[in-house]
Amino acid sequence: MTIEELKKKAARIRLDCLEMTSKAGYGYSGSMMSVADILVALYYGDLGRQKVMNFDPKKPQWDGQDYLVLSKGHAAATLYAILADLGFFDKHELKFFGQLGGILTTRPNPKIPGVFSSGVSQGNGLSFAVGTALALQADRKSNKVFAVLGDGELQEGQVWEAAMAAGNFRLNNLIAIIDNNKVQADGLVSAAMDIYPLQDKFEAFGWNVIQVTNGHNFEQILDSVERAFSSNRRPSVIWCHTVSGKGIEFAEGKVSYQGVSLSENEMREVAQKLKEIYEK
Amino acid sequence: MKNNLYKAFDDAMIRILKKHGNSMIFMGSFPKVFEPANFARFFHDRVFNFGLAEANLVAAAAGSTVRGKLPFVLGGVSFLTGKAWEQIKDMVCYPNLNVKIVGFGSGLSAGQGGVGMHATSDIALMRSIPNMKVFCPADFYQAVKVFDFIADDFGPSYVRLFDSEVSDIFDEKYELKPVDRVRENGDVLNRGEVAILSHGRLFSECLTAVKEFEKNGKLCGLYNFPFIKPLDKKTVLELLAKYKKVFVVEDHGIGGLYSAISEILAEGIGGANGMLAVLKKIGIDEKFVESAKEEDLYKKYGLDGEGILREIMF
Numbered sequence: 001m002t003i004e005e006l007k008k009k010a011a012r013i014r015l016d017c018l019e020m021t022s023k024a025g026y027g028y029s030g031s032m033m034s035v036a037d038i039l040v041a042l043y044y045g046d047l048g049r050q051k052v053m054n055f056d057p058k059k060p061q062w063d064g065q066d067y068l069v070l071s072k073g074h075a076a077a078t079l080y081a082i083l084a085d086l087g088f089f090d091k092h093e094l095k096f097f098g099q100l101g102g103i104l105t106t107r108p109n110p111k112i113p114g115v116f117s118s119g120v121s122q123g124n125g126l127s128f129a130v131g132t133a134l135a136l137q138a139d140r141k142s143n144k145v146f147a148v149l150g151d152g153e154l155q156e157g158q159v160w161e162a163a164m165a166a167g168n169f170r171l172n173n174l175i176a177i178i179d180n181n182k183v184q185a186d187g188l189v190s191a192a193m194d195i196y197p198l199q200d201k202f203e204a205f206g207w208n209v210i211q212v213t214n215g216h217n218f219e220q221i222l223d224s225v226e227r228a229f230s231s232n233r234r235p236s237v238i239w240c241h242t243v244s245g246k247g248i249e250f251a252e253g254k255v256s257y258q259g260v261s262l263s264e265n266e267m268r269e270v271a272q273k274l275k276e277i278y279e280k
Numbered sequence: 281m282k283n284n285l286y287k288a289f290d291d292a293m294i295r296i297l298k299k300h301g302n303s304m305i306f307m308g309s310f311p312k313v314f315e316p317a318n319f320a321r322f323f324h325d326r327v328f329n330f331g332l333a334e335a336n337l338v339a340a341a342a343g344s345t346v347r348g349k350l351p352f353v354l355g356g357v358s359f360l361t362g363k364a365w366e367q368i369k370d371m372v373c374y375p376n377l378n379v380k381i382v383g384f385g386s387g388l389s390a391g392q393g394g395v396g397m398h399a400t401s402d403i404a405l406m407r408s409i410p411n412m413k414v415f416c417p418a419d420f421y422q423a424v425k426v427f428d429f430i431a432d433d434f435g436p437s438y439v440r441l442f443d444s445e446v447s448d449i450f451d452e453k454y455e456l457k458p459v460d461r462v463r464e465n466g467d468v469l470n471r472g473e474v475a476i477l478s479h480g481r482l483f484s485e486c487l488t489a490v491k492e493f494e495k496n497g498k499l500c501g502l503y504n505f506p507f508i509k510p511l512d513k514k515t516v517l518e519l520l521a522k523y524k525k526v527f528v529v530e531d532h533g534i535g536g537l538y539s540a541i542s543e544i545l546a547e548g549i550g551g552a553n554g555m556l557a558v559l560k561k562i563g564i565d566e567k568f569v570e571s572a573k574e575e576d577l578y579k580k581y582g583l584d585g586e587g588i589l590r591e592i593m594f
Contacts (some may be wrong), residue, residue: 041358067346110375111361116346118375126425127336128371131306131343138326139347157366161336169328 003045006218009085010040011277014080014247016094018262026097026106027261029251030075030244034181034186034215035075035148038240041221042068052225053146056106057087066143067132069117070123071125072150072179073260079115079199080104086245088114123156125149126176133174133235133257144229152184154195160205166235167206174235175228176207179215181244183258198239207237210270215240222242247274281448283420285441289382292312292427293319293352297326300350300431307340308334326363334359338381342374345377350431356390357383357399357440365405372436373411380430381406381438387481387531388415388564388578390417394571399440399566404535406438407509414509415439416537418483419449422506425456442481442531446576449504458512463490463502466522474592475501475519475557478529479537481507485578486529488585493592500592510536516544519557526557529588533565562591 004262014036021027042126045052053066077097083092089103089112096102103112108119117128122137129147136143140241153159178198182189189195202209210224221240228236244258245251248270262270296320297303305327307318319331320327330337334355352389353360360383361368372379390397396511407414414438417423421455423441430437449462463552466472478486483504490500501523505511520526520541528538538561545559578584582591 112425117343118371120374123337123340124367124371127339127367128343130336131340132346133343133348134328134340135304135344135347139346158333158335158339161342164331165336165340166328200315200442 001046002262003218006040006044006276008045009044010037012033012276013081013085015271015274016085017077018267020081020094020097021261022093022264022267025261026098027055027077028259029070029248029262030183030254030258031075031150031181032078033246033248033251034242034244035072035118035179035248036078036175038179038221038242039078039082039150040046040130041218041225045218045222045225047222047226052210052222053144055114056081057114058090064143066146067116067129068146068148069125069129069132070108070148071120072122072148072153073119076106076119079108082124083112083114089105109258116162122150122153123158126162126166129174129176130166130169130186131173132172133166134169136173137169137171137202145174147174149176149178150184151178151180151182151189152192153194154178155193161203163207164273165203168207168215170233171235172231172233172259175225176235176237178237179242180240183244183255185259187255202237206234210236210238212240215242216246247258249273281328283448284443284445285417285420286384286425288420289354289427289441290424292467294322294422295429296427297323301350302329303350303352303431304344306330306337306344306351306353308332308359310338310407322496329408333368333561334364337366338379339371341379341586342367342371342377343377349525350378352380352382354382355384356397357402358397359384360440361399361405363580368406368412368436369409373409376411376435377436379436381436382441383439384441384443386442388569389444389531389574391483391574391577392571394499395568398569400531400533401535403508403532403537404439404539407540411538412435412509414505415438415478416440416508417506418480418504419446420449421448421452421454422456422507425507429456444481446481446484449471449487456506458505459515460504460506460509462487462504463500465499465501468521472499472501473524474521474525474527475503476527476588476592477505477537477541478530479505479521480531482529482531482583485583486587489588489592492589506536508540511540511544513544516541520548520559521543521556523557525560527560527562529562529583529593531583532563536563538563562588585594
């Protein structure tokens with residue numbers, strides 16, 4: 001996809017996941033929006049002739065595929081909107097997000113086609129990805145494993161256990177992506193527990209650190225992935241600076257929109273703006 | 281012959297790693313007593329040491345199943361079931377992944393290691409999680425069969441192993457079953473006076489007690505429960521109806537086999553019209569015990585053969 005097409009796709013995905021969470025009355029709008037461009041870049045982006053991620057919606061068990069673990073599981077709706085759009089399951093399912101009888105749980109679980117890991121509790125995803133990457137390495141396979149983390153969950157000690165293990169096992173098939181939107185459930189990350197300096201921390205654990213100053217700029221995200229792919233004997237972390245609520249004018253950077261879904265009125269306003277982008 | 285369960289794990293894993301090309305071992309840091317671990321020597325490319333990081337260890341093992349692996353997670357009972365409980369629940373049992381949790385140092389078998397290493401809540405912690413199966417082998421031969429069983433079985437399981445050496449109870453011909461009827465002397469019409477239900481490390485102590493009991497010309501039923509979950513409900517109800525008094529002996533606190541059987545007894549009372557056994561526990565409830573030699577602890581808390589005999593005599 002071209003950059004313009006990626007932008008349109010991201011607007012469409014934003015609308016789909018905001019609609020499903022609004023309908024459910026449950027969602028993390030701020031977090032879903034901050035990670036949207038990252039996930040769109042991973043699933044739809046390409047690096048010249050090479051796709052960022054290899055997968056086949058018709059063969060969810062395909063041996064040659066790459067894997068994505070959404071550790072910040074509270075943003076699952078964004079992932080589901082993408083998986084539905086790609087044809088992993090019927091788009092109709094989005095209407096039953098977080099409801100009895102639906103397959104789409106509010107946080108990821110591997111019964112959902114295209115989802116590999118449970119993401120019901122923060123801080124576990126990087127460890128899971130380490131296990132997948134290690135299994136691939138043991139089989140001498142070159143498939144990639146992506147782990148998408150929130151910034152608040154970096155406060156969990158287990159993330160650093162996983163970081164240590166990834167460095168120790170030299171998992172260069174592992175790419176962690178941090179959605180650094182600066183907001184967590186109870187306010188600003190910096191007010192809850194400071195997580196910086198990230199560059200020094202990951203480097204000390206043996207990682208290749210790539211900083212993306214604008215995690216909503218597709219050129220920057222794709223460029224960082226390309227650099228991560230050429231990492232030699234070290235896992236890579238792509239540290240993306242993002243904006244909570246990105247794409248919803250009235251919610252951008254606002255703590256109050258982190259853990260809520262949008263009201264019907266808010267939805268009308270947002271839908272109009274997003275449609276203007278993808279119907280352009 | 282005396283044997284320990286480290287050896288059982290080592291022997292079984294050599295076979296399992298050979299038979300199941302997809303099996304792997306995710307190890308926590310381990311006491312030297314285990315060395316030399318032959319599985320690690322012969323299959324070093326499928327054995328990974330994660331150091332002291334149980335939460336990461338368990339979640340990483342879960343991650344390997346995405347590639348069709350059969351991971352065995354090896355570590356201390358209290359650390360795996362305590363520190364990594366959430367990972368076992370959320371990352372292994374909720375998605376029902378084929379991860380086998382194997383813990384050493386059950387009950388008070390870590391002896392002088394003290395409270396941090398004693399494990400008397402692990403059965404409760406594990407059996408309360410949906411999809412999880414719980415196994416407590418009592419000797420070398422039973423442990424080997426448990427490992428073979430879980431390797432062929434699909435889904436999460438937890439195996440509780442003790443550190444100490446015990447005399448063999450079974451032999452190489454032993455076949456794994458949910459309940460092993462070691463001594464049986466009651467029936468529904470002519471109810472036996474007393475029976476003991478036990479598992480794991482204390483089973484050999486129970487056997488000692490029962491042998492002494494028999495020397496006095498008395499009879500005591502003795503049943504071994506390698507499967508704590510799923511529990512053989514039918515057999516439990518049968519035993520509760522066949523004996524007047526049933527003791528559950530275990531190196532565990534609230535939530536172990538005694539609790540599991542109490543749950544069945546509570547369900548059964550209505551139907552049986554009060555004709556079920558009086559159920560008693562010999563165990564370690566509401567106690568943090570000293571760091572001392574295992575045998576001294578068992579003696580002090582009445583968990584050795586003598587202590588068990590004292591209880592069943594009256």
